[in-house]
Amino acid sequence: MSVASPSAPTRPTPPGPPAPGAHVRRKRRSSRSGGFVPYGLALPALFLLFALLGYPMVRMIVLSFQNMRLRELFNGLTPPWVGLDNYTRTLTDSVFWTVALRTTIFTVVSVALTVVIGLGVAMLMRRVAPSLRIAMIVVMMFVWAMPQLVATQIFRWLVDADFGVINYLLTLLGLDYESHSWFAEPLEGWSVITALVVWAGIPFIAITLNAGLTQVPKELLEAATVDGASPWQAFRNITLPILKQLIVIVTTLSVIWNFGLFTQPWVMRDGRPSSDYQTLATYAYSTAFKTNNYSLGSAISVITVILLAAVMVFYIRQMFKIGDVD
Amino acid sequence: MKRKIALAAALTATLLAAACGNDGSTSGTPDANASVDGKGKTLKVWLMVDAQSGWKNVVDQANERFTAATGAQVQIDYQQWGDHLAKVDATLAGSDVPDVMELGNTEMPKYVFNGAFHELDKAQYENSKDWLTGLSAPCEFEGKTWCVPYYAGARVLVYNTDLFTKAGVQPPKTYADVVAAAKALKQKNPGPKFSAFYAPGQHQYMGLAWAVSKGGTIAKQEGDKWVGTLSDPKVQEGLTNWKEITTFSSGDKTKNEQDQAAIFAQGQSGMMYGAGWEAGAAQEQPKDPNDPASEKVKTKVAGKVATVAMPEVPSFLGGSNVGITAKAQNPELAAQWIKIFTDSKSQELLIDKGALPNATSLLDKAAAKEGNEASAQAAKSSFFVPMAPKWAEVESANVIQQMLVSIATDKATVADATKKADDQINTILNS
Numbered sequence: 001m002s003v004a005s006p007s008a009p010t011r012p013t014p015p016g017p018p019a020p021g022a023h024v025r026r027k028r029r030s031s032r033s034g035g036f037v038p039y040g041l042a043l044p045a046l047f048l049l050f051a052l053l054g055y056p057m058v059r060m061i062v063l064s065f066q067n068m069r070l071r072e073l074f075n076g077l078t079p080p081w082v083g084l085d086n087y088t089r090t091l092t093d094s095v096f097w098t099v100a101l102r103t104t105i106f107t108v109v110s111v112a113l114t115v116v117i118g119l120g121v122a123m124l125m126r127r128v129a130p131s132l133r134i135a136m137i138v139v140m141m142f143v144w145a146m147p148q149l150v151a152t153q154i155f156r157w158l159v160d161a162d163f164g165v166i167n168y169l170l171t172l173l174g175l176d177y178e179s180h181s182w183f184a185e186p187l188e189g190w191s192v193i194t195a196l197v198v199w200a201g202i203p204f205i206a207i208t209l210n211a212g213l214t215q216v217p218k219e220l221l222e223a224a225t226v227d228g229a230s231p232w233q234a235f236r237n238i239t240l241p242i243l244k245q246l247i248v249i250v251t252t253l254s255v256i257w258n259f260g261l262f263t264q265p266w267v268m269r270d271g272r273p274s275s276d277y278q279t280l281a282t283y284a285y286s287t288a289f290k291t292n293n294y295s296l297g298s299a300i301s302v303i304t305v306i307l308l309a310a311v312m313v314f315y316i317r318q319m320f321k322i323g324d325v326d
Numbered sequence: 327m328k329r330k331i332a333l334a335a336a337l338t339a340t341l342l343a344a345a346c347g348n349d350g351s352t353s354g355t356p357d358a359n360a361s362v363d364g365k366g367k368t369l370k371v372w373l374m375v376d377a378q379s380g381w382k383n384v385v386d387q388a389n390e391r392f393t394a395a396t397g398a399q400v401q402i403d404y405q406q407w408g409d410h411l412a413k414v415d416a417t418l419a420g421s422d423v424p425d426v427m428e429l430g431n432t433e434m435p436k437y438v439f440n441g442a443f444h445e446l447d448k449a450q451y452e453n454s455k456d457w458l459t460g461l462s463a464p465c466e467f468e469g470k471t472w473c474v475p476y477y478a479g480a481r482v483l484v485y486n487t488d489l490f491t492k493a494g495v496q497p498p499k500t501y502a503d504v505v506a507a508a509k510a511l512k513q514k515n516p517g518p519k520f521s522a523f524y525a526p527g528q529h530q531y532m533g534l535a536w537a538v539s540k541g542g543t544i545a546k547q548e549g550d551k552w553v554g555t556l557s558d559p560k561v562q563e564g565l566t567n568w569k570e571i572t573t574f575s576s577g578d579k580t581k582n583e584q585d586q587a588a589i590f591a592q593g594q595s596g597m598m599y600g601a602g603w604e605a606g607a608a609q610e611q612p613k614d615p616n617d618p619a620s621e622k623v624k625t626k627v628a629g630k631v632a633t634v635a636m637p638e639v640p641s642f643l644g645g646s647n648v649g650i651t652a653k654a655q656n657p658e659l660a661a662q663w664i665k666i667f668t669d670s671k672s673q674e675l676l677i678d679k680g681a682l683p684n685a686t687s688l689l690d691k692a693a694a695k696e697g698n699e700a701s702a703q704a705a706k707s708s709f710f711v712p713m714a715p716k717w718a719e720v721e722s723a724n725v726i727q728q729m730l731v732s733i734a735t736d737k738a739t740v741a742d743a744t745k746k747a748d749d750q751i752n753t754i755l756n757s
Contacts, residue, residue, distance in 0.1 A: 074441055161580075286723070291723050
C-alpha cells in the first residue's frame with residue numbers, strides 16, 4: 001500500500017530560502033547546457049523510484065480492477081477482472097466516507113497545530129540565548145530521531161488504563177482517573193494520537209522555520225518598531241510574508257504525512273483498531289490484509305491517493321511557482 | 327557474476343521444489359508411515375508462541391523422536407497470535423513455505439477452503455476416531471481431512487480464594503451465585519481499582535459464551551447463505567447478563583484479554599473468565615515481562631487462585647490444529663512429525679501442562695489431573711463459532727469485539743449493537 005506513508009517527518013533536508021543573488025546566476029547556467037548528461041545522471045534515481053514506487057503502484061492499480069482473494073493468492077491464479085466494481089463498492093459505502101472525513105479532520109487539526117506550535121517554537125528560538133537555542137535544537141533532534149513505532153509504544157504505555165503513568169499522576173492530583181480508559185471516547189483517543197503526531201512533527205517545522213527566520217532582516221523589524229508598528233503588525237506584515245513560501249512547503253509536507261497516518265492508531269489499538277480509530281490507510285490495510293479483500297483494499301488506496309492529489313494540486317502548484325519565481 | 331549464478335540456481339531449485347510440492351498435492355495424501363530417509367533435510371514448522379512459553383518440553387521430545395526415526399532435523403519458528411494471519415497469507419503466497427503450520431481452530435476453515443493445506447489420511451493419526459469435534463470439524467471439508475487436532479482449551483471461572491474467604495462467599499454453583507459473589511466482593515472491597523469480576527470488553531470468547539448461554543446462536547445457515555442471529559432475543563438476554571458482569575469490572579472496557587492474567591496477579595480482582603492455564607499464569611509471571619522465556623517468579627496471588635467451570639455458561643472450545651501446507655517441500659516428513667507430535671505420548675505431556683488433549687478418550691486423564699478438573703468439565707459443555715468458511719474474516723474485522731465494547735461502554739444498547747453486528751456478519755460471510 002503506497003498510502004501508508006509515514007506521517008511523521010522522515011527528515012528531508014529543510015529547504016532554506018536561498019540567497020537571491022547567487023541563485024539567479026546558477027540557474028541561468030544550468031538551464032541550457034549539458035544535453036543528455038543531466039538525464040543520464042538522474043537515471044539511477046529514476047530507476048530506483050520506478051522499482052520501489054512505480055512498480056508496486058502499477059500493480060496496485062491493476063489489482064484494483066480485479067477481484068483477488070486468498071485462493072488466487074495461494075495458487076498463483078490470475079484474478080478475475082471486475083472492472084469498476086471495487087470503486088463503485090467503495091464510493092457507495094458510507095463507512096468509507098466516514099473514514100475519509102475522519103482522516104481529513106485529523107489532518108487539518110494536526111497540521112494546523114503542528115505548524116502553529118512549530119512556528120511559535122521557531123520564534124522563541126530567535127529570542128533565547130544561543131546556549132539555550134542549542135539545547136532546544138538538541139532536544140528536538142532527539143524527538144525527531146525517535147522511530148514512530150517506539151514513540152507510539154511509549155505514548156501507549158503512558159495512557160494505559162491499568163498501568164499508565166498519566167492516570168497515576170492525574171489520580172495523585174485528586175482527579176478521578178483511576179483505570180480511566182483513554183480510548184473509550186474516540187475524541188479522547190484521537191486527542192492522544194494527535195498529541196503524539198504533533199509532538200513528533202514539531203521539530204522538523206520548528207527547525208526549518210527557525211532557519212527561515214534568520215533570513216528576516218533585523219533592520220526591517222527595527223525600522224518597523226521605530227515607525228510605531230506593534231509586534232503583531234511586524235509579525236503579520238514583515239515576518240509572515242518572508243516565511244510564507246517555507247510555510248507552504250512544510251504545510252504541504254505535513255499534510256502528505258499526516259493524511260497517510262497509519263502507525264500511530266494501528267499500534268495504539270494493538271493492531272486491530274475499532275471502526276472509530278480507522279484512517280484511510282489503516283482501513284485500506286485492514287480490508288486488504290485482514291479480510292483478504294486485496295482488490296477492494298487496493299481500490300481504497302487508489303482513491304485515497306486521488307483524494308490527496310486533488311487537495312494537494314493547489315499546494316504543489318504553489319511550490320512549483322516558488323521555484324519559478326526564484 | 328558467481329553470485330548471480332548461485333542466485334539463479336537457488337531460484338530454479340526453489341521453483342522446481344515448489345512445482346514438485348504441487349505435484350505431491352495432486353497425487354494423494356502424504357504417508358505418515360512411509361520410511362523416508364530425511365538425512366540432511368530440515369523440516370520447517372510454524373508453531374504458535376504458547377508452545378514456547380507453555381510446553382516446550384512437548385515440542386522437544388517430539389523433535390527428538392522424529393529425528394531418531396527419520397534422521398531429519400526440525401526447525402521450529404514460533405509465531406505471535408496478534409497479527410499472524412497477515413504473515414501466514416504472505417508466506418503461503420510465496421514458494422518458500424513452512425512444511426507444517428499451526429492455526430487456531432477458528433482460523434482453519436478459511437485456509438482449508440482456499441486450498442492452503444494437503445489432504446491427510448485420517449486413520450494414520452492416533453486417536454483420530456475420538457478427536458474433539460470442536461477441533462476436528464474445522465479440519466473437515468468436502469468429506470476429507472486436511473489437518474490434525476493439536477490441543478484444546480476451555481474457558482473457566484478463575485477466582486481469588488483469599489478474597490472469596492474474606493467476603494464470606496463459596497465457589498459458585500449456579501449463575502446466580504456468580505452475580506451474588508460479585509456483589510459481596512464489591513461491598514467488601516469498595517476501592518476504585520478493585521474489580522469484583524475483571525472483564526475487558528474485547529474478550530470476545532467471553533462475550534460470545536454469554537451470548538449463547540440462553541440458547542441462542544451466533545449465525546445460522548439458510549440454504550447457501552449465512553445469517554447472523556445475534557439480535558435474536560435469547561442472545562440479547564445472554565448479552566444483557568454479560569453487560570451486568572462488566573459493571574463489576576473497574577478495568578479498561580476497551581481492552582482485550584491479553585494481559586488479564588497479569589492484572590489478576592495484582593490481587594485487585596475477585597474473578598475473571600479465562601483459559602485454564604491462565605490461573606497458573608496469574609500465580610507465576612516471567613521475571614522480565616518482555617521475555618516469556620525468562621525465569622518465573624511468584625506473584626501476590628500465588629497459592630490463592632482456583633478455577634471452577636462457569637455455571638450455566640457454555641465454554642468456547644478454543645484450540646489449535648496442525649496441517650501440512652499445500653506447497654510443503656517435505657510432505658511425508660511433515661506427516662510423520664505431525665503423527666508424533668499429536669500421539670498419545672505427546673498429548674499426555676500436554677495434559678501435564680494444563681492444556682486439554684485433542685481426543686475425548688484422553689479427556690478423563692485430563693480431568694484426573696489436579697487443577698485441570700474445571701477445564702475438562704467445561705469442555706464437556708462447549709460451543710463453537712459458526713462453521714462458515716469466512717468466519718475468520720469476521721474475527722479479523724473485529725465485529726464481535728466492537729459489538730461488545732459498544733455495549734460495555736454504553737455506546738449502544740444491546741439491541742442496536744447486535745443488529746449492527748448481524749449486518750456486518752451477513753456482509754462478510756456472504757461476500
